[in-house]
Amino acid sequence: MAKKKIPWEEYLEKISEMLSTLSPEQHDILLQHVSAVKFKKNDIIYKEGDLPTYLFCLISGKVKIYKEGVGGRSQIVRVLGETEYFGYRAYMANEPFVTGASAFEPCIVLKVPMGIIIKFIQENPQLGWFFIQKLARDLGQSDERTVSLTQKHIRGRLAESLLFLKESYGLEEDESTLSIYLSREDLANLSNMTTANAIRTLSAFAAEKLVAIDGRKIKFINIAGLENISRIG
Amino acid sequence: MAKKKIPWEEYLEKISEMLSTLSPEQHDILLQHVSAVKFKKNDIIYKEGDLPTYLFCLISGKVKIYKEGVGGRSQIVRVLGETEYFGYRAYMANEPFVTGASAFEPCIVLKVPMGIIIKFIQENPQLGWFFIQKLARDLGQSDERTVSLTQKHIRGRLAESLLFLKESYGLEEDESTLSIYLSREDLANLSNMTTANAIRTLSAFAAEKLVAIDGRKIKFINIAGLENISRIG
DNA sequence: TGAAATATATGTTGTATGGCACAAAAATAC
DNA sequence: GTATTTTTGTGCCATACAACATATATTTCA
Numbered sequence: 001m002a003k004k005k006i007p008w009e010e011y012l013e014k015i016s017e018m019l020s021t022l023s024p025e026q027h028d029i030l031l032q033h034v035s036a037v038k039f040k041k042n043d044i045i046y047k048e049g050d051l052p053t054y055l056f057c058l059i060s061g062k063v064k065i066y067k068e069g070v071g072g073r074s075q076i077v078r079v080l081g082e083t084e085y086f087g088y089r090a091y092m093a094n095e096p097f098v099t100g101a102s103a104f105e106p107c108i109v110l111k112v113p114m115g116i117i118i119k120f121i122q123e124n125p126q127l128g129w130f131f132i133q134k135l136a137r138d139l140g141q142s143d144e145r146t147v148s149l150t151q152k153h154i155r156g157r158l159a160e161s162l163l164f165l166k167e168s169y170g171l172e173e174d175e176s177t178l179s180i181y182l183s184r185e186d187l188a189n190l191s192n193m194t195t196a197n198a199i200r201t202l203s204a205f206a207a208e209k210l211v212a213i214d215g216r217k218i219k220f221i222n223i224a225g226l227e228n229i230s231r232i233g
Numbered sequence: 234m235a236k237k238k239i240p241w242e243e244y245l246e247k248i249s250e251m252l253s254t255l256s257p258e259q260h261d262i263l264l265q266h267v268s269a270v271k272f273k274k275n276d277i278i279y280k281e282g283d284l285p286t287y288l289f290c291l292i293s294g295k296v297k298i299y300k301e302g303v304g305g306r307s308q309i310v311r312v313l314g315e316t317e318y319f320g321y322r323a324y325m326a327n328e329p330f331v332t333g334a335s336a337f338e339p340c341i342v343l344k345v346p347m348g349i350i351i352k353f354i355q356e357n358p359q360l361g362w363f364f365i366q367k368l369a370r371d372l373g374q375s376d377e378r379t380v381s382l383t384q385k386h387i388r389g390r391l392a393e394s395l396l397f398l399k400e401s402y403g404l405e406e407d408e409s410t411l412s413i414y415l416s417r418e419d420l421a422n423l424s425n426m427t428t429a430n431a432i433r434t435l436s437a438f439a440a441e442k443l444v445a446i447d448g449r450k451i452k453f454i455n456i457a458g459l460e461n462i463s464r465i466g
Numbered sequence: 467t468g469a470a471a472t473a474t475a476t477g478t479t480g481t482a483t484g485g486c487a488c489a490a491a492a493a494t495a496c
Numbered sequence: 497g498t499a500t501t502t503t504t505g506t507g508c509c510a511t512a513c514a515a516c517a518t519a520t521a522t523t524t525c526a
Contacts, residue, residue, distance in 0.1 A: 070466035092369035128361030135368035136325035151302035233303035
């Protein structure tokens with residue numbers, strides 16, 4: 001895990017949306033149990049099969065949620081950015097983790113024991129509603145993803161992944177460069193293809209002037225074109 | 234939709250788990266707004282893109298939740314049996330349906346306007362917790378399914394589907410015949426393959442004495458063998 | 467009951483994509 | 497600053513699976 005405890009006070013504003021649903025007493029209890037942890041690039045936050053114990057909120061950095069499939073092939077099922085919560089689903093389903101979480105880049109994470117969160121939910125419909133909405137949105141996305149990954153062809157899947165990363169992490173100040181720098185392998189694991197095919201297909205997109213590549217930097221040139229490739233599959 | 238309203242009183246016991254979370258006042262309100270509907274085989278209950286308005290509970294019959302992908306190819310993402318709730322996710326996520334629902338066989342469905350359910354959830358943490366657990370379990374399954382459908386080979390996917398149907402719908406009195414009779418096309422749509430390949434692969438399983446086929450009746454002969462095929466992919 | 471539509475079955479062919487090999491480039495370690 | 501490891505880039509081959517074609521069986525319905 002290679003984690004390191006750090007002070008948490010300055011990060012509370014990032015979870016203000018959730019805090020606002022809590023009663024004053026709950027708020028106090030939460031402050032007594034919250035902690036902050038730092039993860040380095042590629043650190044594992046939790047592993048498939050582990051028992052869930054904490055609610056995490058990503059304060060800064062980027063995280064991938066992934067699953068190991070047949071023959072050690074890894075599939076990234078979700079990516080998380082600032083202020084996103086994770087790690088709670090398995091606890092709520094009363095299951096071990098079916099996915100793992102690791103840091104794309106250096107991260108700061110707030111964590112709260114799940115037992116406390118569950119108690120709050122039992123007392124507080126507002127907080128329950130907060131998680132219901134998150135779970136409902138994630139489930140819709142997961143179902144969409146199932147069909148995209150199984151039915152679209154390689155080009156469609158890669159185009160979709162690039163657009164998905166753009167939605168998740170946004171662009172840099174130039175309004176066209178993707179603000180996450182992924183390895184070709186991660187791009188492949190996100191798009192359900194081999195690394196070699198991710199490289200090949202990304203090169204093809206560059207040759208077709210859909211994107212420009214500079215190492216791991218990806219710049220969008222023709223977004224409408226990518227959207228079209230993603231749509232037709 | 235081809236639906237037909239019918240009396241609902243006798244079906245209340247099927248939703249007793251949910252009813253038990255309600256206050257007496259909520260219970261009364263629910264009874265004023267619940268209704269029951271009958272669907273014939275292959276009737277559509279709701280379509281992808283429709284706006285969600287009701288919480289459904291399947292009283293009898295079997296339902297598929299599916300999504301149309303590229304080139305009209307349909308993917309079954311979930312199957313539902315007696316006492317399962319559906320139709321609520323999209324409303325909770327504040328989205329149109331991303332999947333459709335239709336009847337595998339004649340069905341009776343209880344329905345309650347979602348507006349009422351949401352109001353109850355706001356007042357009642359118990360009911361919120363009920364839906365949180367359902368959503369959390371479904372999301373885990375959906376993530377598992379994403380990886381299975383993308384990474385396993387045809388034989389692994391079909392074996393998994395057969396075992397999945399066994400879990401969902403159980404066996405007949407002989408303790409070995411699957412108690413749902415699906416068309417080869419539905420079996421294909423469940424397993425992410427073409428109809429021709431579902432037919433071929435099922436025949437292969439029969440030739441290998443893993444199952445016995447009699448029309449749409451599927452009898453398990455070597456469950457351990459199927460589990461092995463599903464596991465190795 | 468017979469005709470039409472639909473579902474099942476099987477063979478043939480084409481192709482998208484995985485697997486492997488190897489080189490070049492880049493990052494990391496020593 | 498050189499050596500080692502990791503990542504990126506390409507080519508070639510093998511193959512799993514879709515697409516298509518056609519035949520037979522089964523169901524539907526007039």
